Amino acid sequence: MSTSRQPIDALAMGLMLLLCMLWGLQQVAMKATAPDMSPLMQVALRSGIAALLVGALMLWRGERMSLRDGTFWPGVVVGCLFALEYLLVGVGMRLTSASHMVVFLYTAPLFAALGLHWKLPAERLKPLQWAGIAVAFGGIVLAFSGHAGPQRGTPTINANMLLGDALGLLGGMAWGATTVVLRSTKLGQSPATQTLLYQLVAACVLLLPAAIFMGQADILPTAMAWANLAFQSVIVSFASFLLWFWLLKKYLASQLGVFSFLTPLFGVGFGVWLLGEPLEPRFVAGAGLVLAGIVLVSGHAWLAQVLLRRKAAPCV
Numbered sequence: 001m002s003t004s005r006q007p008i009d010a011l012a013m014g015l016m017l018l019l020c021m022l023w024g025l026q027q028v029a030m031k032a033t034a035p036d037m038s039p040l041m042q043v044a045l046r047s048g049i050a051a052l053l054v055g056a057l058m059l060w061r062g063e064r065m066s067l068r069d070g071t072f073w074p075g076v077v078v079g080c081l082f083a084l085e086y087l088l089v090g091v092g093m094r095l096t097s098a099s100h101m102v103v104f105l106y107t108a109p110l111f112a113a114l115g116l117h118w119k120l121p122a123e124r125l126k127p128l129q130w131a132g133i134a135v136a137f138g139g140i141v142l143a144f145s146g147h148a149g150p151q152r153g154t155p156t157i158n159a160n161m162l163l164g165d166a167l168g169l170l171g172g173m174a175w176g177a178t179t180v181v182l183r184s185t186k187l188g189q190s191p192a193t194q195t196l197l198y199q200l201v202a203a204c205v206l207l208l209p210a211a212i213f214m215g216q217a218d219i220l221p222t223a224m225a226w227a228n229l230a231f232q233s234v235i236v237s238f239a240s241f242l243l244w245f246w247l248l249k250k251y252l253a254s255q256l257g258v259f260s261f262l263t264p265l266f267g268v269g270f271g272v273w274l275l276g277e278p279l280e281p282r283f284v285a286g287a288g289l290v291l292a293g294i295v296l297v298s299g300h301a302w303l304a305q306v307l308l309r310r311k312a313a314p315c316v
Contacts, residue, residue, distance in 0.1 A: 012251045016259040019240055019247075023264025026236045027089075029228050030276055031098040036225035038216035042088030042232060047086075049229075050237035057242075065194060074185035075087065078178050079202025080194070085174035086154045086203055087210060088167045096164025097277045102267030103143065103287045104168030109260055109298045110136050111176025112183075119184045128300045136293025140169065143286025153249060162305035190280060192245030216308035261291040 008016075030039045037045075058064075085105075093101055110133055125133070144165060178199075182188050187195055213219045218221035219225065247256055264287065273279040 010253050020262040021266050023263045025270050027098040027102045027267050028270040033225050034229040036222045038218045039093040041211045043086040044204055044207035044211050046232040046237050047200045049233035050187045053238045055192050058193050071190050074187040075182055075198035075314045078181050079198040080177040081174050082199035083203045085171045092164040092167030095160045099268040099271035100165050101168045103264045104165050105171050106264045107172035107174035108292050112179035113297050115180035126300055129297045132293040132296025139180055139289025142281045145282050151289045153315040165263050173218055196241055209215040214310040218276035237294035246283040261294045
């Protein structure tokens with residue numbers, strides 16, 4: 001059976017737009033329902049529910065977890081990194097805005113590219129990608145500087161928001177490290193359901209005690225809290241990730257990756273629209289540079305093809 005992947009088509013573009021909207025909305029939904037259920041508790045519970053759904057799907061398909069094919073320990077590492085990512089997100093979400101969190105969390109492709117450059121010879125960064133990383137990290141510095149503004153000659157800094165943004169950036173690093181482990185071990189050849197199950201089980205097992213220990217396990221049983229938990233569990237943690245893995249198996253990853261920059265755009269848009277979050281000019285400019293850098297890093301192959309086609313096109 002052929003393992004070649006095809007270029008993206010109208011179906012893939014439509015599905016990627018839908019996924020980016022869902023992933024951008026999840027941070028906003030977590031922030032909106034934080035007074036009823038802490039973000040950390042939301043992630044712990046949604047991961048447990050989604051793990052049950054994935055397990056049920058595997059039983060229905062007749063799939064079995066293989067623990068003797070060299071994937072167990074990479075699976076444990078991936079699960080711990082996934083839990084760490086959302087521990088950082090859950091704590092950081094209480095300190096910063098959803099708009100800020102989604103931008104800093106989705107710096108993950110930059111850290112994944114750096115890790116893969118070091119780990120796999122086939123993933124060496126090209127000059128265009130290095131330029132993208134430089135642009136993106138310049139944008140990160142500019143976005144962080146948005147917390148400081150002159151007031152009668154004295155800079156004022158929102159320390160809580162600064163810490164929340166830093167936790168979001170660390171969450172992006174953890175996500176990037178997860179990608180490196182997936183791509184550089186046998187876990188990368190495992191079924192999507194098995195890989196996802198490792199992450200969901202670890203997140204539930206590790207984050208539920210963390211929420212209790214940190215005093216963030218209280219739940220106010222409102223209709224919005226339960227509706228958000230259902231959305232996060234069934235739509236985000238279960239259906240959207242399985243759809244993403246299906247797209248990765250069918251279409252070229254380099255072309256799908258170009259769409260990743262849309263998720264922070266949707267996240268910022270939803271944060272401003274639904275939560276009324278303000279946008280600082282420096283943060284907007286910095287976020288723009290971060291997104292431009294992500295496009296250069298993730299979509300360098302696609303951009304190179306576009307440039308080659310334009311050069312090859314006959315002049316008229």
